[in-house]
Each structure stands twice: as C-alpha cells, then as structure tokens.
Amino acid sequence: METRVKMSTENTPQPNSLAGVAAARVREPGSAPLGSGLEARGVHAWFGSHLALENVSLDFAAGTVTALIGPSGCGKSTFIRTLNRMHEFIPSAAMAGEVLLDGKDIYASGTDVTRIRLQIGMVFQKPNPFPSMTIGENVLAGLKLAQIKYDGNKDDLMEETLTRAGLWNEVKDRLSAHAGGLSGGQQQRLCIARSLAVNPKVLLMDEPCSALDPGSTLRIEDTISQLSKTMTIVIVTHNMPQAARVSDYTAFFLADGGPGQMIEVGPTNEMFSRPKDQRTENYVSGRFG
Amino acid sequence: MATTTVLPRKPWKATKADLIPVFGALALAAILDFVVVAVTPMKGKIAYVLLFFIFGAGFQMALKWRNLGKRAAIDSLAGSVAIAGATIAFTPVLSLLATTIVKGAKGLYPGFFFHDMSVANYQSPLNQGGVVQAIVGTLYLIILATLISLPLSVLTALYLTEIRGKASGFIQFLVQAMSGIPSVVAGIFIYSALLLTTSLRGSTIMAALALAILMIPTVTRTAQEVLLLVPQDLREAGLALGATQWKTVATIVVPAARNGLITAVILGVARIAGETAPLLFTLGVSNKINWNPFSGGQSALPYYVWSGLGDGTELGIDRAWSGILVLLMLVLTLFVVARVFGTRKVKIK
Numbered sequence: 001m002e003t004r005v006k007m008s009t010e011n012t013p014q015p016n017s018l019a020g021v022a023a024a025r026v027r028e029p030g031s032a033p034l035g036s037g038l039e040a041r042g043v044h045a046w047f048g049s050h051l052a053l054e055n056v057s058l059d060f061a062a063g064t065v066t067a068l069i070g071p072s073g074c075g076k077s078t079f080i081r082t083l084n085r086m087h088e089f090i091p092s093a094a095m096a097g098e099v100l101l102d103g104k105d106i107y108a109s110g111t112d113v114t115r116i117r118l119q120i121g122m123v124f125q126k127p128n129p130f131p132s133m134t135i136g137e138n139v140l141a142g143l144k145l146a147q148i149k150y151d152g153n154k155d156d157l158m159e160e161t162l163t164r165a166g167l168w169n170e171v172k173d174r175l176s177a178h179a180g181g182l183s184g185g186q187q188q189r190l191c192i193a194r195s196l197a198v199n200p201k202v203l204l205m206d207e208p209c210s211a212l213d214p215g216s217t218l219r220i221e222d223t224i225s226q227l228s229k230t231m232t233i234v235i236v237t238h239n240m241p242q243a244a245r246v247s248d249y250t251a252f253f254l255a256d257g258g259p260g261q262m263i264e265v266g267p268t269n270e271m272f273s274r275p276k277d278q279r280t281e282n283y284v285s286g287r288f289g
Numbered sequence: 290m291a292t293t294t295v296l297p298r299k300p301w302k303a304t305k306a307d308l309i310p311v312f313g314a315l316a317l318a319a320i321l322d323f324v325v326v327a328v329t330p331m332k333g334k335i336a337y338v339l340l341f342f343i344f345g346a347g348f349q350m351a352l353k354w355r356n357l358g359k360r361a362a363i364d365s366l367a368g369s370v371a372i373a374g375a376t377i378a379f380t381p382v383l384s385l386l387a388t389t390i391v392k393g394a395k396g397l398y399p400g401f402f403f404h405d406m407s408v409a410n411y412q413s414p415l416n417q418g419g420v421v422q423a424i425v426g427t428l429y430l431i432i433l434a435t436l437i438s439l440p441l442s443v444l445t446a447l448y449l450t451e452i453r454g455k456a457s458g459f460i461q462f463l464v465q466a467m468s469g470i471p472s473v474v475a476g477i478f479i480y481s482a483l484l485l486t487t488s489l490r491g492s493t494i495m496a497a498l499a500l501a502i503l504m505i506p507t508v509t510r511t512a513q514e515v516l517l518l519v520p521q522d523l524r525e526a527g528l529a530l531g532a533t534q535w536k537t538v539a540t541i542v543v544p545a546a547r548n549g550l551i552t553a554v555i556l557g558v559a560r561i562a563g564e565t566a567p568l569l570f571t572l573g574v575s576n577k578i579n580w581n582p583f584s585g586g587q588s589a590l591p592y593y594v595w596s597g598l599g600d601g602t603e604l605g606i607d608r609a610w611s612g613i614l615v616l617l618m619l620v621l622t623l624f625v626v627a628r629v630f631g632t633r634k635v636k637i638k
Contacts, residue, residue, distance in 0.1 A: 042295070044295050044297070046297045055295070085301065088299070088301040093299075094297030094298060094299050095297065095298060095299075095300070096295045096296060096297055096298050097295075107300040107301075108300075109300070109304060109306070109307060110307075110356060110357075112357040112358070112361060113301070114360065114361075114364075115357075146360075147360055
C-alpha cells in the first residue's frame, strides 16, 4: 500500500510541466507503454452490431484528472466502462483495442479481472451505498468483498477515507446508522469513501455529481482535487465549469450521426480557451449539445 | 482517419487455449474417478457422480489457484457447487421427462388425438380410442379456471399493492393460508357447497371453480410481487399528470407489469393443469366430447390418467403414460403460446 502511493507520487509529473503535452502523449495502439497510469489504445466498443465507440486512444498519466465531455450518447460512459472492464456485463457487448494499466493490457488473456477492478475503482452516476450495511460497513465493504487482510487499524482507515471523501465530520457520530438515511450528496461521498478504502490506482467517475445539489457538488470537486495527488482520476461530466475546475486534461467526445469518437484532447485551459477543432469550440461555448 | 477494419472481440470470453486445461482437468477427473471406483470399495452410480464432482471441482480449483490465486479458487468452488446443485435439481426432472416420453410414446398413434373413449375401454388394444375428449376437457378447465381466477387475483393484488386498504393485512394472511390448502379440499368444498346442497350435478364449470380456488393464491402472490417491482416513480409520474389512481393503475402500472403478470398466469396454470383430486368430486364423467361446460359430465387428462392407473391392467397403465405425455405437451404448448403472444416486444437499438 505504502509503496504504491510512493511510486505514483514519484511518477506524477507536476501539472504545470504537462501543459501542452497531452495531445502528443496520445499514441497509436502497439506503441511502447508509458509505464504508469492508464492508457487506452484504439478502443472500439460495440453493442451487438452497433458500433458505439470508434478508435479512442487516450492516455491518463498517473496523478492527473481527465474530464470526458460531450453530448449525451457520444460514448463517454461506454468508454469509461471499458477502462475497468464493466463494459462486458452487457451480454451483446464487444470491444477492440487495448487498455493498459502500468503497461499491461487489462484485456489480456489470463488477467484476473477482479484484481483489475480492485485497482481501477468506479463511482457511479446514482449513489449506490449498500442498503443492508451501516455507514461504517459501507466504507470497509471493499476490504470485505475483495477479501483483503488489512493490517492497520480499521477505525483509522475509516476516518481517513471518510475525511478524504469530505464526509467525516457529518457522519462521525453515526457510523453505525444505515446508509439509506443519508442525503444524496452524502451517499455519493460515502460511495467515494468506499472506493478509496481499497486504495485504487485509478478512480473512474461517471457523472458523479449529476444528481447532487451545488453544495455537495463543490465538496466532491474538492475531494477530487485532494485525491488527484495520489491517484489518477477520470471523470465524465456534463457540467463544463466543473470540467474546467477539476481537471488537468479534457477530452471531447462526439457522435456525429455515426459512432462516438474522441474529437480532441488537451490541457483543460487550452480546451476551453482555444480548442483546435471547431466542434469542440462550439460545444464548450454552449453553441450546441 | 485510418481505414483498417477493426473486428469486434470479446476478450472476456474464454478462448480455446483457456478451455484446453479446463477440459483436460475434467478428463483427468473422469479417469481418476474410474480408477478410484475400480480399486476402492466405493461402488455404484452415486460413487461415480460424487467422486467425479469432487475430483472435477478440486482440479478446477487447483487450476484457478495456480493461475489467479486463492480468491479465484474459492470463486471456482462456489461455481462448481452451483453447477452441482443445478444438476441434482435437474436430474429427476429430466429423468421424469425421459420416462414419460419413452413410456408414453408406446400408446401414441394419430388417432389418440382424435378419438374418444366411447369406442374403446382401458383394456382395448392401444390403437383404439383416444383422449380428444380429455384434451377438450382440460382446455375448458384451464380456460375457465383462468377466466375466473385471473380477474379476482389481479384485483386482490391491486388492492394489496395499490389501494393498501385497512384489510390488507388480513387479506394477505388469507391469501397465504389459501396457498396451503390441499387440492382435495378445494374439490370437497365445491362438492359440499354447490353440488350436495343443490340439484346441480358435476360439470366443467364446477371443476373449474374448484381449480380456481387453487389458482387464486398462486396468481395473487406472483401478481403482487410483480406489481411491487413497478417503480414508484412511474405511479408518481402518472399522478403528477393529473391522472386518477384508477387511470394510473390501468394505463401505467398494469401494462408495466405485463410480462410478470403473464408469468403469474403461467405459474397458476402450472399449479392446476395436473390436479386430479379436485376433479374427482366435481367433474362428473364423460367418455365423449362434451362441448357444454355448464352441464353434463366432462373428462380431463389428469382424470384420464388417474382412471388408467386405477384400471391397473398393463394396457390401462400404458394409456395413463400416454395421457401424461399429452398433458405435458399441451401445457408446454400453452406456455409457449402465452410467452409468444403475451410478451411485449421491446425494440432494442
């Protein structure tokens, strides 16, 4: 656990030094692995014979926050679900391409998919705390479900993860209450805490704030900023200001009548101030979508 | 944009290379199974099956443990236990089905579906007489019992899930209690309430009433469960458009639960199709087709089977097996028809 955090800090380039590099870092399938972080190479996704996502290559350097933006139905959620192998739960689903975690293809034969999902956590659009568990049990659910022996003090872990998720002060007196009694925003932060307790390398967030009020949204954005020091975050959002606030890089997806494609990726400030593609310009300025 | 064609893959599906060790392990388990049964005192089919399961599950676990570790090994064991459980549950069912087909096929000839028993008796050669009167009777019984019990059951379920009136708890209790009624009691109830005290005689409708008593709790319970699965949001959406509760239930809730309600009817029909006991007191007797469900005796497939077994002769028992086979085919056909015509086609993009 300790080593992993240390490693990722070492490999984390400072956000400033990365400005302008992201587009260049996107590589073709088959090129040499970056060695850390998460890399999608030529990812295609199908539902039955319907091609939903075409040829997306996108690198997520360790310790960065990448926002995926684009209108509904452009394949953002499909894409994010290929990153931790959730896509395959849909019976008709198929894919092509590679997703590399620390240089290894997570779709390679013989991969332990449960271990992949342990390293690449996910927060869903709708808060989904486990209804039969208390708040405390929810936080530690990952350890129990993944059968991890945790050597440290579990109470400390609970406090640490809840603090990182920005929820500790609100729930510290009722850890043994059921999670259903929390508000939507609190439930979502509980789900984030639950994902953090197993210390993933990457956290995928699929519109985590779409059902929340502005106060809860701001708290979760704070949480994301805190977390990005120790992990790689990919966030799907429809909220442009949010993408601008929390992310280092932004990728714009669009399905222009055909399959969803990634139109452009770059440092967030450039994507919002001077995007290269006219369609990105139109979207971020609110002219369509 | 590169124009190279990319083919869809399913990398999560096991490849042939993945399956070779799996089947290899199973083959090894089979060989070891035969060896162990040969050299140890453990004998018989059960020993073969049990040892094969133990060896097979063990080898799969070892394989998983080697490749993916302990967690995957335990996962594999749980999978093996589930497969074993399904096998244990399905073996008697398949055995019953196979026995019925083998034994029932003996008495089947085309005329079996077109002739009635007025031209033959149970001791006649198997190429005489048939069950057309019993097929008609059973269809009448299923249709009438469904017509009687479906509205009552759905309305009861709606009372319990939508209206939630003061009597809900009591009615729930009654439905629960009704599902425990032995089928013969339903027959005796109709017999003593309607036949013994009046000048009415056993007929199709009387037997259908007895069967409806058995069908109501099954359909009600299932209908209740599927109605509870309809999201509360949908009800609220309907009410928020200014609809009355009745309109919301009739145009939104019930259609949303439609597939589940069909399952409820199928389960209800499955409950009654093979019932014999309630028919003994209520159906009367007929060896010819009786098209009038309201008067005169009627025949039915379970009754035909019961009579054949009661006859006790070899020919009678052969006829009973054929009757069971025809009943199975009839019920299966009804279920397929209900699924095909009752299921709403949802167009998937």
